[in-house]
Amino acid sequence: MASARLRQELCCSICLDFYRKPVILRCGHNFCQDCITGVFDTQEEEEWGFYTCPECRKRFKVRPLPVRNLALYNIAELYKVARPKPEETEILCTYCIDFPQHAVKTCLHCEASLCEVHLRAHCTSEEHILLDPTSPLQNRHCPIHGKLFEYYCSEDSVCVCVHCCLSEQHRGHQVEMLNKASQIRKAELSVILENMGLLKAKKNMATLNLTRHGRKVEQETAVLTKNVAALFSTIREHLGCLEHHILNEIKLQEQKVLLPISELIGKLEVEKDELTRKMHYIEELCHNTDSLAVLQDQELDNVRDDDDDEEETYSKHLISTSHVDRLLLSLIIQKGLDRYVATIPKLTADRWSNVECVSDLLLDDNTSGNNICLSGDLKMATYSTEAQERGANSCRFQTGQVMSTTSFSSGKHFWEVEVSEDGLRSVGVAYSSIPRAGQESIIGYNSQSWSLTWINHLIGVSHNSEGKTVSKSSTMRNVGIYLDYEAGVLTFYQLCNPIRHLYTFTCVFTEPLHLAFRVENGWVRISSKPFWTIASTTESKVGDL
Template identity: 40%
Template sequence: MASAAGLRKELECSICLNIYTDPVMLKCGHNYCRECIDRVLNTQKQSFFCPECREEFRERPTLHKNITLRNIVENFVNTQPDPEGSRIFCSHCVDSPVAAVKSCLHCEVSLCDKHLSVHKRSPEHVLSDPTTTLENRKCSIHKKILEYYCTEDSACICVSCCLIGEHKGHQMESLEEASEQKKKKMRNVLQKMATEKEEIEEKVRSLEKHGVKVKTKAAGEREKVTALFKDLIRQLEELEKKILSEISSQEKQLSFSNSDQIQRLEIKKDELSRKIRHIEELCTMVDPMTILNESEIPDFCDSKKDKDGHDNLLHDLDVVGISYSLHTGLFNLITGVNKGICAEKASEILLDVNTASVKPYISDNKKTVSWSEISQNRTVTSKRFQSYPQVMSSQSVSSGRYYWELDVEGSENWRIVLCYPSMDRTGDKSQIGNNDKFWGLYRVNRQYAVVYNGNVIHLPAIIFSGRVRIYLDYEAGQISFYDLCHPVRHLHTLTATFSEPLHVVFGVWKGSIKVFGDIS
């Protein structure tokens, strides 16, 4: 049974998933039912290709009968058991059942190839695919063959239904015409479905390609991080050795000094012990002349104590110096890490007053924009925003990686975006988010969202810190937004293919937006 099942699988058309009927072969070697491949080729207008291997043909391919495959199919079908009695056999082959190829609706019989060749060909003998439900091909009221289609009631009817039945006077079509009309609609649907399938396949390929790109990028980042930490460990170990060596050096030096002092003091102690014994001997003498003639005794101890008092000074480890060396080493290490992993930064954001609309107030250092009800009496020019309270940065970015950090806590409603300098300066399209030249973040009525190409994506999160970081990777086509809380929280990333330099644009309604100091 397993081999029969495998053979049946090999004999199935990849389009209809049934056993081949009238199998034909394309130039590429793949086989299909003639009707199935005809239907597919009818949907291919500008170019023709094999549905399986996608090999293209300059002209509609000629369908060659695969006689060998047809014989294999017939032998397989004739030798397979039919436990459910679903196969249809020739009504005239009573001695040995032979599979029917057609059914005659007029005679209500099924016919094999042999008996079909001698069957009457008169018009009333309507042939169809083999079926056991011949009564379904005749009118249930007039018992005549269904030959027409009522377009008003969407029903198959006989000639009597047209002339005297309930469908009299209705719009009629022959079954062939109605079938062709339906086939035409089905082909249109099939074409749309095929187009949609191709689009989905293209999206899948694009996603798969992006997935490979992400994996490659992740592997690269993984290697960079691993190398970074290896280098950090190496530098930390070197710093550790250096600090420990400095401690050991001080310890050795202090130990040597201490040992030298001890040695000198021991010598002095021995000398004092000898002199103490001498004086003690003198003190036991009774001869006054001997005692008075001793010249070393007067003020001996006091004078020596004053002379050698510095020997009692104690020297300790230079903890302050060691701590300074440690902190200096760690600081240099962290500074080096920052240079290695931080994105290139915009050295400064300066607002271009020549682009500011008439009301917003721009600070003297050109780093803060504030909402104002009072006109600033600015001259209207082609560069100036005229419809909305907005201002553009002086600098533009056309390559590289940057980030900007902004304080938005002082504004209730605001918009911060990157945009092309070719954006409109008047009318509705000059407002942030109303055209295809903006990529940014905004807050309106305590709701946060990102905007791009006229689209809006609402964010479920809120900005807790009141500070926002915008990160740009121009070549990668990525703009990311972060909330500078602790820890830093990613809000959203937009992707695009940039075709112009990018400026930062601020829009403010109530309050102010300002840049964090010098970003350098």
């Protein structure tokens, strides 16, 4: 009640809202500045001849000048900040008529909401059940009988009143008091809450692990970025040295070609000057009228004797033979690039020891099917319509398949494989225990093998007869196969442009693995190209690749 009285004192009697810029008149009453100004303006327009206070009706012959009431303004602002917000609870006390107060409890028996003052005077008997402020109360009454819900029907999972318990709809059902049913429900919710807590803990752990893995990936990519930048910086440095050497060689060849040409040009210029002088002298003789002087002059004899075509011959020789040796420059470029390309594996030798790049793998003739022809170096398998005459043994496939002589039971390995443009071709890995005959012997169609297969324009992977299409490229002929035995990872890569990841199998390997091929109307070959990789360990040093 005191709070309501305070709220009333802090409201303007004109706008009935909290004071905004309150001012005080000489009579002692307070109003909002805009409100009292509007009242005085109206009185002035109506020509009353005087001004009155809206609160006490005191008259003023001269228009009053309201004074700003800062103390009242501060009190009103503090109250507005401290008062209960409407959104906190919109349930008002049922018994506060003039100045409604916010309710703190609701009585189900009285169907009324109570403020703190009325709550102290409320009945405390057990039938007066008090709850947090609730509205509306209609949802706590039976819509059929209008009575309060007092029971809970477990079979129908609904709240019922006492009349519903006796009705045919719920007769014979297990019915509990609301309090007891609520306790049972709370116990069930506690179990659910506990399980959710455990599930949340698992998800938190999974999130933590993923976050740590993400940070690890970020660290690895940062090291990779630095290492790749360092590698290409080294490449640019080597290519820059090679470029400088070639440009110097071009300059030397230019000087070598131009030097004799410049010397001959200089000599010819001197001779041209001498000829010009002699021509002027002869012209003077031709205009000389002294016949004796013309006949006795010896210069004319020297001109006749100086007729020699040696310089002209040498000049033609230089023009025909003096050129920049482009073949020499091409050889320098080629050999320089060859030497540099040969040094790339050395630059990365200490960075890819964790991946064994196998290029000396051989195919096992003892496992080769009779329609498979192996090359002399045992790296290429070609399908043949004519059966080969091979001795029978328990290791030989009865289908067009072959495996490698070497198996792998640990470590990380990489192979590059080339395939023909046409035909049915499969590459993959298999255990030695793979069947050798029948449909179940085909790699990818049993639990002992994993394969990547080309069929027409489709490329798919398969294991244990379960397949999946991974590409529709008809031009992909180079494939990389990566095996991490301990991690149980087998990955296929497309090595032609664009180079990309195709598919990764993950499982637990239990036997040594052989490289395995299947060929029908085509060929498959193990590439002998050297291959190097960039490690991504966090111990990598910038500049070392």
